[in-house]
Amino acid sequence: MPAKKKESADSVASATRVTAGATVTAPRLAVRKTYKLFIGGAFPRSESGRTYVVADSKGHFVANAAQASRKDARDAVLAARAAFGKWSGATAYNKGQVIYRVAEMLESRRDEFAALEVPASEVDEAIDRLVWYAGWTDKLAQVVGGANPVAGPYFNISSPEPSGVIAVVAPATPTLLGLVSVIAPAMATGNTVIVITDAPRVAITLAEVLATSDVPGGVVNILTGSAAEVAPWLASHSDVNGLDLTGVADAKLALELEQAAAETLKRVRRPAAGLDWTADPGLAPMTAYLETKTVWHPKGM
Amino acid sequence: MSRFEYAPAPESRSIVKLQPSYGLFINGEFVDGAGSFKTISPASEEVLAEIAEASTADVDRAVKAARRAYEDVWGVMPGRERAKYLFRIARIIAERSRELAVLESLNNGKPIKESRDVDVPLAAAHFFYYAGWADKLPYAGFGADPRPLGVAGQVIPWNFPLLMLAWKIAPALAAGNTVVLKPAETTPLTALLFAEICQQAELPPGVVNIVTGAGETGAALVNHPDVDKVAFTGSTEVGRIIARAVAGTNKKVTLELGGKAANIVFDDAAIDQAVEGIVTGIFFNQGHVCCAGSRLLVQESVADQLLESLKRRMATLRVGDPLDKNTDVGAINSAEQLSRIKALAEIGSAEGAERWSPACELPERGFWFAPTIFTGVSQAHRIAREEIFGPVLSVLTFRTPGEAVEKANNTPYGLSAGVWSEKGSRILAIADQLRAGVVWANTFNKFDPTSPFGGYKESGYGREGGRHGLEAYLAG
Numbered sequence: 001m002p003a004k005k006k007e008s009a010d011s012v013a014s015a016t017r018v019t020a021g022a023t024v025t026a027p028r029l030a031v032r033k034t035y036k037l038f039i040g041g042a043f044p045r046s047e048s049g050r051t052y053v054v055a056d057s058k059g060h061f062v063a064n065a066a067q068a069s070r071k072d073a074r075d076a077v078l079a080a081r082a083a084f085g086k087w088s089g090a091t092a093y094n095k096g097q098v099i100y101r102v103a104e105m106l107e108s109r110r111d112e113f114a115a116l117e118v119p120a121s122e123v124d125e126a127i128d129r130l131v132w133y134a135g136w137t138d139k140l141a142q143v144v145g146g147a148n149p150v151a152g153p154y155f156n157i158s159s160p161e162p163s164g165v166i167a168v169v170a171p172a173t174p175t176l177l178g179l180v181s182v183i184a185p186a187m188a189t190g191n192t193v194i195v196i197t198d199a200p201r202v203a204i205t206l207a208e209v210l211a212t213s214d215v216p217g218g219v220v221n222i223l224t225g226s227a228a229e230v231a232p233w234l235a236s237h238s239d240v241n242g243l244d245l246t247g248v249a250d251a252k253l254a255l256e257l258e259q260a261a262a263e264t265l266k267r268v269r270r271p272a273a274g275l276d277w278t279a280d281p282g283l284a285p286m287t288a289y290l291e292t293k294t295v296w297h298p299k300g301m
Numbered sequence: 302m303s304r305f306e307y308a309p310a311p312e313s314r315s316i317v318k319l320q321p322s323y324g325l326f327i328n329g330e331f332v333d334g335a336g337s338f339k340t341i342s343p344a345s346e347e348v349l350a351e352i353a354e355a356s357t358a359d360v361d362r363a364v365k366a367a368r369r370a371y372e373d374v375w376g377v378m379p380g381r382e383r384a385k386y387l388f389r390i391a392r393i394i395a396e397r398s399r400e401l402a403v404l405e406s407l408n409n410g411k412p413i414k415e416s417r418d419v420d421v422p423l424a425a426a427h428f429f430y431y432a433g434w435a436d437k438l439p440y441a442g443f444g445a446d447p448r449p450l451g452v453a454g455q456v457i458p459w460n461f462p463l464l465m466l467a468w469k470i471a472p473a474l475a476a477g478n479t480v481v482l483k484p485a486e487t488t489p490l491t492a493l494l495f496a497e498i499c500q501q502a503e504l505p506p507g508v509v510n511i512v513t514g515a516g517e518t519g520a521a522l523v524n525h526p527d528v529d530k531v532a533f534t535g536s537t538e539v540g541r542i543i544a545r546a547v548a549g550t551n552k553k554v555t556l557e558l559g560g561k562a563a564n565i566v567f568d569d570a571a572i573d574q575a576v577e578g579i580v581t582g583i584f585f586n587q588g589h590v591c592c593a594g595s596r597l598l599v600q601e602s603v604a605d606q607l608l609e610s611l612k613r614r615m616a617t618l619r620v621g622d623p624l625d626k627n628t629d630v631g632a633i634n635s636a637e638q639l640s641r642i643k644a645l646a647e648i649g650s651a652e653g654a655e656r657w658s659p660a661c662e663l664p665e666r667g668f669w670f671a672p673t674i675f676t677g678v679s680q681a682h683r684i685a686r687e688e689i690f691g692p693v694l695s696v697l698t699f700r701t702p703g704e705a706v707e708k709a710n711n712t713p714y715g716l717s718a719g720v721w722s723e724k725g726s727r728i729l730a731i732a733d734q735l736r737a738g739v740v741w742a743n744t745f746n747k748f749d750p751t752s753p754f755g756g757y758k759e760s761g762y763g764r765e766g767g768r769h770g771l772e773a774y775l776a777g
Contacts, residue, residue: 150752151751268548291757293738
């Protein structure tokens with residue numbers, strides 16, 4: 001066996017090649033992953049052709065991630081809108097199973113997130129949060145809806161329904177748990193989501209989890225890049241129904257986004273700063289993007 | 302077929318004792334405002350009274366009074382005591398219901414049978430309903446110890462003046478908030494009578510404050526830094542302005558805005574019942590209803606038959622004196638609203654839709670518009686897209702259920718919708734697919750204090766009524 005020689009993080013394995021009759025030992029060059037966007041169930045590059053450098057915690061180059069543009073945001077809205085009808089109409093049981101499947105897939109890819117320096121405890125929490133939301137899909141309607149005892153001979157019932165397409169700025173930290181905590185409640189309630197994040201490696205690895213979990217294409221779309229650049233287009237987009245500012249730390253940007261969202265009367269969620277990500281999220285992340293529909297019908301012989 | 306002529310059956314005005322002028326209701330007393338304006342009867346243009354106009358400083362006084370009352374009295378009062386005040390108010394509204402109904406019809410122009418049978422009883426019922434919540438809030442599903450928000454600034458429209466006041470004030474007070482409410486500029490009188498009712502109920506001063514005025518007064522209230530909660534019912538246009546104004550603040554907001562509801566009639570519907578529902582849907586309250594069924598979508602195969610019945614029914618509608626107990630359609634609320642209705646109706650004709658109204662004699666004075674339908678309307682027509690807020694129905698046709706749903710949802714609004722069919726499974730499937738906050742199936746324009754009301758999309762956010770209606774006034 002030839003001796004192994006470690007040259008870089010990418011070439012950890014060694015290989016033996018035969019060249020012109022002589023045996024040369026060289027480390028195996030790893031196949032790097034291209035970090036692209038996640039739109040409509042596919043992994044396209046940014047339409048703009050732009051990328052930005054992603055470094056690891058020690059400052060070493062690890063990838064050129066796709067930098068999402070306005071056009072990518074609009075493509076993501078189209079994909080999310082196209083997916084909305086089927087996903088919002090899927091049975092609660094089915095949605096629960098799909099989200100549970102996401103938890104299963106995440107569990108089986110723990111090592112990938114460990115390699116991305118996500119603490120094991122955070123991965124645990126993210127998986128458990130998915131399981132928690134998976135169980136909510138077929139219970140929420142009974143908790144927040146119900147029969148209304150009107151003063152007349154009418155059947156009258158209120159049920160929650162998803163608001164539609166929700167644009168979310170994901171928090172910078174915790175990366176994985178933050179992403180899961182903003183995506184899962186919107187999914188569980190039947191909305192479709194466009195997530196803007198500046199954590200491309202974790203986000204796109206999570207996209208791979210979603211893409212292998214029976215999540216229909218377009219239900220979750222992930223744009224990597226700058227929230228300051230991309231979010232305003234989504235905040236003012238007429239086919240976006242909700243805006244989640246969880247990850248917007250800059251008060252001025254948050255204000256501008258909220259003002260832009262007012263033009264189309266979007267449902268805006270702006271949680272208080274200093275959120276405890278490991279605490280019970282409560283119902284608010286789900287009810288923020290729910291509408292109440294009340295149906296009346298006369299009773300009579 | 303000959304029709305019976307109706308003899309006039311006027312409700313007496315004598316029960317209402319109008320004062321020559323009314324002040325602002327701040328801290329339990331009527332006080333002078335910075336300016337004043339006249340309020341009229343839209344049916345006769347007669348001046349009814351001089352109303353104080355609240356300036357920014359007046360609004361500030363009212364908010365301060367509400368803050369004091371919140372901190373010293375109402376916010377700390379046990380729920381069971383708050384409940385009894387609200388029950389008292391509900392009872393007094395019922396006791397003075399005739400007076401309120403006549404005053405409402407005088408100032409708003411709506412038929413007395415509506416104010417008497419719908420607006421006022423529902424307002425009393427709303428207070429009665431929310432009174433019972435005041436000491437049961439931990440059971441409402443918004444946390445074990447839900448807290449009030451503080452001072453609520455509420456701005457209401459002119460189409461259901463007293464009822465909208467009840468929708469706003471009852472849940473706010475039940476949850477332990479105090480309120481500053483601005484009635485619509487054209488319809489302040491029942492709100493001022495309500496202030497008197499608060500005095501009769503011995504409601505602590507400052508818990509309810511009424512500031513009259515126009516848009517500037519409303520803006521001063523919504524933008525006041527010491528208001529914790531903004532509740533608005535009115536146009537989508539103003540709703541956008543409010544949403545923008547409160548962006549970046551900690552104010553909680555609910556908005557109940559415009560609509561362009563589709564009323565869908567399938568070929569298997571009970572046609573006579575559907576016709577009644579269409580008439581109720583668009584001509585109730587002169588069509589001054591945000592959830593009015595202003596777009597009729599009728600299945601092509603029954604369109605001719607249905608339109609014939611509808612026209613026959615419309616010819617029996619009695620338009621005129623709001624205080625006549627036989628009147629079906631009253632006066633348009635203001636000259637401004639009348640000119641908007643006229644302008645959109647003219648655009649309807651200009652864009653090629655066919656206009657029809659029954660022969661109908663309109664009074665000479667006052668603001669009137671005959672019940673009107675437009676046929677041959679396409680989705681591109683402005684009368685199919687814009688809220689007219691008057692007795693004008695746009696008729697479109699469809700062939701398949703899928704097309705009906707597509708057309709019904711093809712609007713930025715999403716407040717209400719109607720569906721008429723004798724097939725249960727179809728009703729439920731269509732109701733599932735309609736993107737609207739209230740779906741009336743084989744009925745229309747029904748309201749109840751227990752039943753949440755509010756819109757999807759650009760019809761606003763938040764719900765009023767029922768357990769859901771408490772959420773807007775609680776910090777969970």
